[in-house]
Amino acid sequence: MTNSRLRKYTENLLQHADVVIDGDRPWDIQVKNKNLYRRVFMQGSLGFGEAYMDGWWDSESLDELISRLVKAQLDDRFKSIALMMTTLKAKLFNRQSAKRAYQVGEKHYDIGNDLYANMLDSKMIYSCGYWKEAQTLDEAQRDKLELTCKKLHLEKGQRVLDIGCGWGGSARYMAENYGVEVVGITISSEQAALAKENCRHLPIEILVKDYREMQGCFDRIVSIGMFEHVGYKNYRTYFKTIEKLLQDDGLFLLHTIGTNSPSEHTDPWIDRYIFPNGMLPSAQQVSSAFEDYFILEDWHNFGPDYDKTLLSWHKNFNNAWPEIKENYDDRFRRMWSYYLLASAGSFRARKNQLWQIVLSKQGLTDGYHFPR
Numbered sequence: 001m002t003n004s005r006l007r008k009y010t011e012n013l014l015q016h017a018d019v020v021i022d023g024d025r026p027w028d029i030q031v032k033n034k035n036l037y038r039r040v041f042m043q044g045s046l047g048f049g050e051a052y053m054d055g056w057w058d059s060e061s062l063d064e065l066i067s068r069l070v071k072a073q074l075d076d077r078f079k080s081i082a083l084m085m086t087t088l089k090a091k092l093f094n095r096q097s098a099k100r101a102y103q104v105g106e107k108h109y110d111i112g113n114d115l116y117a118n119m120l121d122s123k124m125i126y127s128c129g130y131w132k133e134a135q136t137l138d139e140a141q142r143d144k145l146e147l148t149c150k151k152l153h154l155e156k157g158q159r160v161l162d163i164g165c166g167w168g169g170s171a172r173y174m175a176e177n178y179g180v181e182v183v184g185i186t187i188s189s190e191q192a193a194l195a196k197e198n199c200r201h202l203p204i205e206i207l208v209k210d211y212r213e214m215q216g217c218f219d220r221i222v223s224i225g226m227f228e229h230v231g232y233k234n235y236r237t238y239f240k241t242i243e244k245l246l247q248d249d250g251l252f253l254l255h256t257i258g259t260n261s262p263s264e265h266t267d268p269w270i271d272r273y274i275f276p277n278g279m280l281p282s283a284q285q286v287s288s289a290f291e292d293y294f295i296l297e298d299w300h301n302f303g304p305d306y307d308k309t310l311l312s313w314h315k316n317f318n319n320a321w322p323e324i325k326e327n328y329d330d331r332f333r334r335m336w337s338y339y340l341l342a343s344a345g346s347f348r349a350r351k352n353q354l355w356q357i358v359l360s361k362q363g364l365t366d367g368y369h370f371p372r
Contacts, residue, residue: 014029014074017071017074018068027060027064029058029065039051048269049342052334054331063342063344066341066346067345067349069345109190113167115317116167118324121138121141122138123141123145123169123170125141125169128255130302130305131308141169142173146173146177147371147372148222148356151251151370152220154180159183160183161183161220162174162222163221163223164223164226166186167191168184168198172198180220182205184204184205184206186208186209211238214241219250220251221242223253225256227255228257229275231278232279239293239294253358256281257352258280258282260282263279266278266279295359295362296357297359298357298368300357304348306354307344307348310347311340314341317336317337358370
């Protein structure tokens, strides 16, 4: 099929999303290379994302463009060989095995603390903020941490395990504001080094460990923005591990991105460039994995708040680019912008959700009283 015929076919598809090629609205797509259509038809979302990185197309409002494409389900119309290979690998291998656990740390979290320090809030919280009353990113992350602590019913002297502790922001908040002792674990050596510095002189221990390597007993366990790296073949192992580490009267809070239907893989572009071996769980996959181990106390969805969080990160990233660009090239800039804005569009279209789930081992005698 010629480029002109491929363009015509693409134009007809884009009508369902009210998107025009070379149109004058912010969400319209500006095509810079006529070979874009063939690349997308051959490679699907991987080719679409790589073409943006290569400067083959642009959009003034990339986040709104992606939101419209997702709402019109056009992302499902391009099933590429890359997607089939990603699906096959997920079926044949345990892509989130203990041996592979540290790959995402090296690929994503170790790329530079300067990037994250400039992009995130002052506490360096790399997960969805809570925007119910917040006006700024700092307020949204503070409110999210406060909401998390209240849901955990934290009390002074408790011992808390923070699985996926990042740069130590959540551990520090819990220790400073609730007087608890925290053990934080991460699979990123760069995160651990900065987390130790951020948590000096507090009752906090930071370890470079996979969750499957942990031993001990904790009054509370929290996992914020880490479950996306666990993988469906390990969900039962994950919850079984949590159950063994948690006191009988303890609480566990899981904060994770979720998706609307079960899957076994992630988007090929995300897998190659952002989160290798990652995948988003469905509600069914999560609930079936913790059955027999836990009682569900609370399930809270504030997915639309991730749209605002991602746009705040992108604004900070753009503002900081002149300061950090010596450590990265322009292709990285376009890649990172695509990651943040495409993710924002996906949450805006409600394809992705953000869940906070509270679980207990035996059920609270007087019931669970939850804040919002």
